[in-house]
Amino acid sequence: MSNAAASLHRAYAPNNAVAIGIFIAFVALTIGITVWAARRKSSLGFFYTAGGGITALQNGLAIAGDYMSASSFLGVSSLIYTFGYDGLLYVVGTIAGWPIVMFLLAERLRNLGRYNAADVVSYRLGRAPTRVVSAIGSLVVVSIYLVGQMVGAGQLITLLFGLKYQVAVVLMGVLMTTYVIFGGMLATTWVQIIKAVLLLGGASFMAGAVLSQFGWNPLALFAKAVEVHPKHAAIMAPGAFVSDPVNTISLGLALMFGTAGLPHILMRFFTVKDASAARKSVFYATGLIGYFYILTFIIGFGAIVLVGTNPEYATAWNGSFTTAAGLKGGGNMPAIHLANAIGGAPLFGFISAVAFATILAVVSGLTLSGASAISHDLYASVLRRGKISDGSEVRVSKIATICLGVLAIVLGVVFEKVNVAFMVGLAFAIAASANFPVLLLSMYWRGLTTKGAMVGGWLGLVVAFGLTVLSPSIWHDVLGNPVAIFKYNAPALFSMPLAFVACWVVSLLDRSAQGRAEAARFETQYIRAQTGIGAEGASAH
Amino acid sequence: MSNGAFGRNLGASVKRLEGRVDQAEVERICADPVFERVTKSRSVWRWSLTAAMLTIYFGYVLAIAYDPILVIGRKATPDAHLLIVPLLMIFAPVALTGLYVFKANASFDGLAASMVKRES
Numbered sequence: 001m002s003n004a005a006a007s008l009h010r011a012y013a014p015n016n017a018v019a020i021g022i023f024i025a026f027v028a029l030t031i032g033i034t035v036w037a038a039r040r041k042s043s044l045g046f047f048y049t050a051g052g053g054i055t056a057l058q059n060g061l062a063i064a065g066d067y068m069s070a071s072s073f074l075g076v077s078s079l080i081y082t083f084g085y086d087g088l089l090y091v092v093g094t095i096a097g098w099p100i101v102m103f104l105l106a107e108r109l110r111n112l113g114r115y116n117a118a119d120v121v122s123y124r125l126g127r128a129p130t131r132v133v134s135a136i137g138s139l140v141v142v143s144i145y146l147v148g149q150m151v152g153a154g155q156l157i158t159l160l161f162g163l164k165y166q167v168a169v170v171l172m173g174v175l176m177t178t179y180v181i182f183g184g185m186l187a188t189t190w191v192q193i194i195k196a197v198l199l200l201g202g203a204s205f206m207a208g209a210v211l212s213q214f215g216w217n218p219l220a221l222f223a224k225a226v227e228v229h230p231k232h233a234a235i236m237a238p239g240a241f242v243s244d245p246v247n248t249i250s251l252g253l254a255l256m257f258g259t260a261g262l263p264h265i266l267m268r269f270f271t272v273k274d275a276s277a278a279r280k281s282v283f284y285a286t287g288l289i290g291y292f293y294i295l296t297f298i299i300g301f302g303a304i305v306l307v308g309t310n311p312e313y314a315t316a317w318n319g320s321f322t323t324a325a326g327l328k329g330g331g332n333m334p335a336i337h338l339a340n341a342i343g344g345a346p347l348f349g350f351i352s353a354v355a356f357a358t359i360l361a362v363v364s365g366l367t368l369s370g371a372s373a374i375s376h377d378l379y380a381s382v383l384r385r386g387k388i389s390d391g392s393e394v395r396v397s398k399i400a401t402i403c404l405g406v407l408a409i410v411l412g413v414v415f416e417k418v419n420v421a422f423m424v425g426l427a428f429a430i431a432a433s434a435n436f437p438v439l440l441l442s443m444y445w446r447g448l449t450t451k452g453a454m455v456g457g458w459l460g461l462v463v464a465f466g467l468t469v470l471s472p473s474i475w476h477d478v479l480g481n482p483v484a485i486f487k488y489n490a491p492a493l494f495s496m497p498l499a500f501v502a503c504w505v506v507s508l509l510d511r512s513a514q515g516r517a518e519a520a521r522f523e524t525q526y527i528r529a530q531t532g533i534g535a536e537g538a539s540a541h
Numbered sequence: 542m543s544n545g546a547f548g549r550n551l552g553a554s555v556k557r558l559e560g561r562v563d564q565a566e567v568e569r570i571c572a573d574p575v576f577e578r579v580t581k582s583r584s585v586w587r588w589s590l591t592a593a594m595l596t597i598y599f600g601y602v603l604a605i606a607y608d609p610i611l612v613i614g615r616k617a618t619p620d621a622h623l624l625i626v627p628l629l630m631i632f633a634p635v636a637l638t639g640l641y642v643f644k645a646n647a648s649f650d651g652l653a654a655s656m657v658k659r660e661s
Contacts, residue, residue, distance in 0.1 A: 088627040089605070096598040096630070099637045103587045103594075222621035237619035238605045238612060245606030252602045276650060283638045290635045294628070523567040530580050531653060 018349025019160055026194075026357045030179065033190045037183035044390035045536075047184035047397060048115040048372050049270040052536065054189055056277040060284025062189045062365075063268050065196035067094075067259075067285070068292055069362045070152050070355050071424050073199065074332040076293070080300025081308070081334040082324045084225070084235025087300060091293045093252045095286065097259030102282040105260055107275035108443050111532040112525065116369065117266040117435070118377045121442045124521035126450035126514065128382045130438075133457035135377035137434040138263035140461060141427050142370035143411065145262075146363060146404075148423030150412030152332075153359035155420075159329045160336070160352040169412040176364040177405035180371065181398045185271055188364045195361040198354045200288065203295040206335075206351070209342040210302030218298070225304040230321050235304075250493035251425065257496060258428030261435030264369040275532050296335075303334035306341045313337045332420075367404050374400035419473075425490065426468050433460035433495035441503050443529060446522035449515035452507030460499030467491035579652045586644055590637050597633050601626070 045051050054062070072094070079087030113119035118134035150169055157168035179187050214220040222236070229235050259265065269278045307313050307327070314322040324331040339351035375397035380388045415423075438457045441448040468474060470486040507515070528534045570576060604611040612626060613619055 085623065085627070088624070089602075092598070092601070092627055092630040095634050096594060099594040099634045099641075100591060102638050102641060103591045219621050222624065226621070233618040233620070236621055236623050238609060245603075248606050249599070249602055252598070256598060276645070279645060280642055283635075283642045286638045287635050290631045293631055297628075523571060526580075527567070527570050527576075530576070530583075 016161060016349070018346050019352040020349075022350055022353035023161075023356055026198075026353060027175065029194065030187075030191045030360075033194075034179050034183035034187040037187035037190070040186065042184075042394065044393050045115070046186065047394050048267075048368075048376065050184065050186040050189055052271060052273050054271040056272060056280035057284055058189065058193055059268055059272050059277070059281035060288065061196045062192040062271075063265060063281060063285035064288035064292070065192035065199075065358075065361055066265055066268070066365050067289055068196065068199055068358065069149060069424075070156065070359045071148065071420055072292075073203070073296065073358065074152075074156075074335055074355060075421055076296050077300040077303060077335040077338075078324050078332050080297060081303045082331075083239065084229070084231065084301075084304075085238050088297065089238065089248075090255070091296070093255035094259070095289055095293060096252075097256040098282060098286040098289070100256065101260050101265070102279060102286070104440060104444075105266070106269050106278040106282050108529045109266060109269045110272065110275045110278040111529050111535045112443070113270055114536045115267070115270055115376050116372050117263060117439055118373070118381075121438055121453065122381070123442070124518050124525050125442060125448070125453055126518075127386075129450055129454050130442075130457075131377040131381045133438065133454055133461075134435070135373040135382075137261075137430070137438075137457060137461055138373040138377075139370055140465070141261070141431045141435065142263060142366050142373070142404075143407070144423055144430070145264075145427040146366050146370070146408045147411045147415050147418065148420045148427065149359050149363050149366070150408050151415055151418055151423070152420040153356065153363070154412055154416065155330075156332070156352075156355055156359070159333075160356070165416060166413055169409055172360060172363060173405045173409035173412070175360055176367055176408075177401055179364045180368050180401045185267075185368060188361075188368050189268075189271060191364055192361045195354070195357045196288070199358055200292060200295075202339075202347075202351050202354045203292060203299065206339060206342065206347070207295040207298040207302070210298055210306070210338070213306075213342075221298070221301055221305065225301045228309050228321060229304050230323075244488075246493065247488045247490050250488055250490035253496060254425065254429040254432050254490055254492035257432035257436050257492070259431075261431030261439065262427075263373065263431075263435070264365040266439075267365075267369045267372065270536075274535070299335050299338060302342075303338040307334055307337040310341060313341075363408065367401055367408070370404045371397045371400040374403075422473055426465075429468065429490065429492045429495065430461060430464045432492050433464035433499050434458075437496065437499040437503055441500070443525075445507075446519050446526075447507050448503060449507045449510040449512070449518050451510045451512075451515065452503045452505075455506040456499045456503030459502045460495055463498055464491050464495035467495060575652055575655060579649055582652075583645070583649050586641065590641055594634065594637055597630070601630055 040046060043051070076087060076091055079090060081087075109117065109120055112123050116138075118131050118138070121134050122130045150172060153172050154165045154169040157163050157171070158165045161168075163171070179191055211218065211221065214224070226233050226236060268281070272278050272281055308321045311317040313327055315326055315328055318326075324334060327333045327337060329336070336348065336351060336355070340348040343350075375393055379396050380386065380393045434457050437460060438453045441456075442453060467486045468491055470484060471489045471491065472484040472487065473489045475481050475484040475486070601612070613623060
């Protein structure tokens with residue numbers, strides 16, 4: 001355990017009982033749900049999509065839950081704590097992607113696909129090559145996102161519960177694998193819904209408690225924050241992001257279109273009964289996420305006033321204000337300390353447990369979507385050419401889940417020192433560059449051929465990844481080279497248009513009979529996408 | 542799916558079409574005036590709202606990146622009123638998705654249902 005962790009653990013040792021108690025209650029409840037879900041009939045559709053029986057509101061909560069990861073709660077409140085206004089720019093970018101998901105994807109995905117987005121891409125294109133590129137794109141995004149979440153969870157548990165990092169990561173891996181294997185999508189969805197309600201409830205209470213200290217007047221809170229923050233009035237205006245416009249725009253693109261390529265989010269549109277419910281669930285999710293970010297915003301400014309000026313939370317008190325890095329437990333702690341500052345041990349315990357539950361729910365959804373890429377796309381559709389019984393596909397997906405659980409634990413331990421926010425940014429960039437262009441064009445452009453989709457998808461994946469390796473944050477900071485070959489940290493501005501252009505040019509040059517046949521199938525796909533007739537319905541359960 | 546007799550017929554047509562491309566069948570469905578109206582109207586809404594979101598978001602990001610005066614104003618010390626802009630930026634996606642759901646529930650779904658009813 002690091003010094004910061006040890007000091008935090010000492011500081012909060014008497015309070016840990018509450019956190020541990022609430023967390024154990026959460027685990028007991030979710031295991032109970034998993035047992036309940038496991039007793040329902042165990043078909044393939046049930047495993048991947050909960051039989052299509054989730055309502056729009058439930059799905060909206062689950063989507064919001066998938067999106068409200070620990071990095072958006074702890075990370076964003078910490079960004080606001082440090083930068084004020086600039087922290088909000090990140091929030092604005094992530095929420096701006098949701099209308100795109102609704103207008104362009106949600107309804108058509110539900111009408112065309114069965115279990116995941118690769119079903120949609122391979123609807124009229126060559127099965128094997130498009131399944132492979134979709135599955136690999138999904139697996140890369142899932143793995144990177146998973147590592148980010150595992151590392152974040154490990155660090156958090158180490159800090160809050162005093163467990164060893166490795167123990168914490170193994171605990172996460174075992175719990176998420178249990179939910180997915182025994183409860184499939186139904187249990188994963190309910191874990192996510194419960195966590196979303198807990199997180200929204202906890203954050204609402206915290207924001208309310210902060211505002212109540214300022215006579216329910218947000219302007220009084222902001223005035224006090226400006227007074228105590230070392231940057232003073234600068235926290236009320238954009239600052240750091242102005243310095244590099246290209247990087248800002250590139251990050252904005254990745255945040256906006258990455259959402260539309262995240263496999264664990266896209267998979268949720270197959271859990272509702274029809275396109276109308278898919279569309280409504282995005283509206284609920286967007287509203288909930290917007291509300292959550294407004295709470296985070298108040299929490300961030302509340303922490304400036306109530307945590308930054310309190311010597312109790314500083315590793316070394318400088319007499320005026322503690323920066324995020326100088327807080328006990330490190331840079332991600334403003335929201336956690338704020339819970340203690342306003343609600344003492346019970347609220348601190350509650351928020352800590354909720355933060356842990358948040359990560360657990362997110363990694364479960366990620367694992368399930370990764371498992372479907374392995375079992376449904378790579379194994380059942382490509383290797384066995386669709387000639388496989390539902391029962392054996394379920395078996396393969398459970399084996400895949402265990403493998404992903406082990407992989408997540410190993411990667412979580414290996415990448416202990418990785419920057420969590422960076423991993424999440426990379427996952428978004430790849431999702432926007434590899435998954436999104438192929439998915440969008442397959443549904444909207446009749447001219448897209450298998451060759452075009454393959455070249456575009458692989459190029460987006462390789463270029464987004466390659467540019468990240470050559471960027472300052474890896475080439476310079478991690479690999480220790482003097483100057484980065486690619487000067488921006490965010491690759492999407494270059495890799496995403498490149499993927500679109502490659503899909504387009506290669507499809508135009510593709511004069512094969514196969515390409516013509518694929519274009520000819522577009523109208524049939526179009527009719528089904530528009531009407532939903534022929535779409536997979538909800539199975540009774 | 543419970544789209545009535547028409548739904549079943551069209552469903553069967555689509556299933557047949559998935560096997561071999563029957564141009565006449567495709568053209569018959571695509572030429573249906575209600576189908577045309579629903580798809581066209583939905584397409585106009587979908588792309589206009591997408592364009593609106595992209596304009597709002599990238600307009601904001603570009604303003605911050607290249608001409609912060611547009612966002613900050615000319616005041617010497619920024620104050621809390623500037624936070625209204627990012628708050629509106631959080632509200633805009635909620636409003637736009639709400640608008641699309643309202644329009645789709647009120648119009649597209651009804652038109653599609655009327656098409657099903659008329660044909661059955």
